[in-house]
Structure formats: structure tokens, C-alpha cells
Amino acid sequence: MKVAFVGKGGSGKTTLSALFARHLAASARTVVAIDADINQHLAVALGMSEDQAFLLPALGEHLPEIKEYLRGTNPLISSAAAMVKTTPAGRGSRLLRPAGDDPIHQRFARPAGAVTLLATGAFTEDDLGVACYHSKVGAVELYLNHLVDQSDEYVVVDMTAGADSFASGLFTRFDLTFIVAEPTRKGVSVYRQYRDYAAEHAVPLAVVGNKITDPEDIDFLRRHVGDDLLVCLEHSPYVRAQEQGRHAPLTELEDTNRAALDRLHAAVDARPQDWQHFQAQAVAFHLKNAAAWANESTGEDLAQQIDPGFAHGPGTLQALSSS
Template identity: 65%
Template sequence: MKIAFVGKGGSGKTTLSSLFIRHLAANEAPVVAVDADINQHLGAALGLTEEEAATLPALGAHLPLIKEYLRGSNPRIASADTMIKTTPPGRGSRLLRVTEDNPVYEACARTLLLDGEPVRLMATGPFTEADLGVACYHSKVGAVELCLNHLVDGPDEYVVVDMTAGSDSFASGMFTRFDVTFLVAEPTRKGVSVYRQYKEYARDFGVALKVIGNKVQGPEDIEFLQDEVGEDLLVTVGHSDWVRAMEKGRPASFELLEASNRFALQELQDAADDSYAHRDWARYTEQMVSFHLKNAESWGNAKTGADLADQVDPDFVLREGAEALVSPRSHSPRPAPQPA
């Protein structure tokens, strides 16, 4: 399953995405976690020190390697230089899988141990001094979108992406790459305003949207959220002493998380599992191609000097068992994990 966490800045989006990742790891599920927020805090929420989080490899810095690997022997892509963030896979492309080893993971991922269970963590990377005033953050998340376009995940496998805050995630087609999107909302007018924006923008794209009510203090808060978001409200989460200790850098064993919060996390996993059963691979591929053609016409053709519509393989559908190149190291031993 591909799962996104979105929400207003300060809503607790990153905290909840990290709790969900820990929950999946505790259930021994294969997980790839991706920090795609402009404020890179997922690593710290998963137990890294600030110094360790700062040394995470940046996906954006390895974009040439990612493009060259994913291109494979696809005859429709003349060179990696003509690939843009929306380039879809086709016959001959290399596809990524959650549990395999490949050069992309080797260069861009770090394996953490969360209570003894391995999780792969990837990050877009923060703004650098050279980026300030001249670069758009959405150009950095292009590497994430390209990887998601080439990733084949099966049931009981999870890719969890902590997205940038607010409605900025609609600056690209990446918002359509997920089986379910969990929107974290506080029980306030500002808290649900992002929900309304997201609901409106996503309406025509079949985005499965579920709301997590966070920082809920009592029945009045729950009633407010029910009135504002209706049946999209999936679970609510209140104060957590475990989370407070984690934010101080002193997390206890995850099994000591409050029972009510563990129940809420299981509800999220159940919703994600259910969403996979409704995945439409053909529509998923069609949306990918549609956004690619829009980007090609808008800026991609001019930037690359090529007609990027030619990259579309009309007979290819991304799905489990899709005909594409498989990394020769797909079944090699997993990299040695490092404790968080």
C-alpha cells in the first residue's frame, strides 16, 4: 500500500506518520518511509538524533542515478536526461519493489531498527544554502514522484510518505499516487480548512481521503470534527505521554504506547489494507500518463528538447507482475540495519 500523511503545519502530521510507521514495524510489516516535507523531521520522529538526521542521503541529490536505473532498457526513453518527475514506466523500465535491494535504495535509503524491526527511511533532503531564493521545493520532491511511478507494491507491504504541509502537495500529480491519504486535522476552524481544500482539489481524481482528528481533548472536539468532516473522520487521537517522552528524545518501548492510540493505529492499518483491495491499476497508470502529458506540454518538452509524449508506452499497465526489468540484486541480502 502507498499511504500519504497530509495536514496543516503543526497539526501533528509527522508525529502521527512516525507512530504509524512504528506500528507497522511492530507488526513485522515491510515498510519504506519517505520524508517528503519541506521541514525534514520524520527521521527525528523515528528516533534519529539531529546529527544523524542531517546525514540522511537526499533523494534529490541522487536524481541522475535514480533516472538512469529506472530507465533500464526502455526504448522509448533515449537517455536519462530526458526523464522528468512524471516519466511513466514502460516495457524495459526497471521497477522498484518494497523488499528488494537495488542501487536506488543503496544510495538513498538508510535502514533503521525500530524496537528491533527494520524500516527503510528515505528523504528528499532539506533546502541548502544554494537553493535559497532560486529553487522551488517541489522540484526536490520530483525524485519521490518518479520513484512512486515506478514502484510496485503488494498487499502487506507499505510505503508511507510524510507529505509537505497544507495543500502544497497539489503542486504535482503525486497526490494521486496513494491508495489512501490520511489527513491530520485539529478540532479547530483552521484545522479543518486544509481538509476542505484537499477534499475539493481531490474530488475528481478518486483520492481516498480519511481524516485523523488529532489533539482531541473531549467529546466536544469529537462532535466538532464529526460536524465538519462527516464520514471521512476515521479515528481521533488525544494526549499521549508516550509521544511527549518521544519528543523529548526519551521514547519507551513502543508496546507501552497507550492502548487507545494503539487501537487508532490499527484502524489506520485496516483502512490502508482495505484501500489496496480497491486499487485500479489501469486508472492508476492512466492518471500517471495524464499528468506526464500535462507536464510535458507545460515545461518538459522545452526543458529537454524532446517530445516527451513519445515516452508513453500505450500497452503498459503498472501492476503486480508487470513486464519490466527486475534488478539483478532483487533477492540479495538486505543491508545491515542501523539502530535508531
């Protein structure tokens, strides 16, 4: 299952991304966490030191190599240079498994405890004024477009803050999106934006209340988000200690907050995967991007990259493995 955490800056989405990834991994599941935020803090939240986080290889700095591998022998893609962030998989494309034995995971993935971590890379000084962070995040979109996740395999993505998540089709790549909201007016503002965009594209979402201190906080969130409020996490001394660099086993997290993580896990597992819809969304956003800018940028008609005979999902992956 593919899961995203979104929210305004400071809402706690990175902390919750890390807690949830660790919670899943504690059950001996395959868990890949991806830092797709412009501020790269997920590695440290997962327990890495600042020095270890600094040394993480950046997906966003190696797009040509990633594209070259993923296109495989797909005859509809003329070259890696003709691939863009929305290019969908087709026959001949290389498909990925979470934390699989492939060059992308071997080169870019690093262990963070029991979690496998990938990072887009930070927005550097060289990028200022000349680059868009969404070009880096494009590596994550390509990764997810070519990923086949199965039972007990999870990908948890810490998205960039606010409505910036909608600058590409990346927001449609998830089985469930958790909107992290504090019990304030600003805290629920991103929820309203995300709810409206998500409704247009059949993106399933749920709200996670965070930094709750009393029942009035829950009442406030319930008034503003209604039935989309799935669960709330209380203000956490455990999280505060973690943010201060004092990491402890997840078993020491407060009982109420561990129960909240159980609720999130149950909600994710209850979502059915619809691979036909997943591929249709990828195609729709690819056509949209092709018409808006990508055809002109590459000098090709990128609609020709779409393979109408390709069926995404475990069946295709199994057939490729057998062959």
C-alpha cells in the same frame, strides 16, 4: 500499499507518519517511510539522532543518477535528462520493490528501527531564491511511479504541509491519503482544500483527528468533515515524551491511540489496488506537465515517453523477475 499523511504545519502529520510506520513494522511487515516534507523531521520522529538524520543521503540531490537507473532500457526515453518527475514506467523501465535489492535502496535507504527510511533532503541555503522544493520531491514521484508494492509491503510518505502537495501529480500516487486535522478552524481548512482536489482525481482520503482532549473536539471535527472522519487520536503523553527525545517502545503508547493505529491499518488494508488506474493517473499528469513546461524544458515531445502497451503491477514485476 502506498499511504500519505498530509495536513497543515503543526498538525502532527510527521508524528503520525512515524507512529503508523512503526506500528506496521511491529508486525514484521516491509515498511518504507519517506520524508517528502520541506522540513525534514521524520528521521528523528522514527528514533534517529539529529546527527544520524543529518547524514541521511538525499534523493533530491541525486536525480540524474536515479533517472538513469529507472529508465533502464526503455526505448521511449532518449536519456536521463529527458526524464521529468512525472515520467511513467514503461517496457524496459526498471521497477522497484519496497526496500528491494537495488541500487536506489542500497545507496539512499537507511534503517530507522524496523523501518526503512528514505528522505528527499532539506531545502538548503543554496536553494533559496533559485530552486523549487518540488524538484526535490520529484524523486519521490519517480520512485512511486516505478514501484510495485505487494501484500504486506507498505510505503508511508510524510508529505509537505498544506496545499503545496498539489504542485505535482504526487498526491495521486497513494492507495489512501490520511488528512491529519486538529479540532480548530485552521485545522480543518487543509481538509477542505484536499477534499476538493481529491474529488477531481478520484483520490481516496480519510481524516484523522489529532490532539483530541474531549468529546467536544470530536463533535467539532464531525461537524466540519462528516463521514470522512475515520478515527481520532487523543492528546498523548507518550508522543510528548518522544518529542522531548525520550523514546520508548510503541507498546507504551496509550491504549486508545494504539487502537486508533489499528483502525488506520485496517482502513489501508481494505483498499483495493487498481494498477490500471494508477498508471492512467501517471499518464494524465505526465501529459499535463509535458504541455505546461516539460516539453519546452527538455526540447522533446514527452508524450512520446508513454507506453500504451505497458501494464503496471505485480504481474509485470513477476514476468521481469522470471526473465
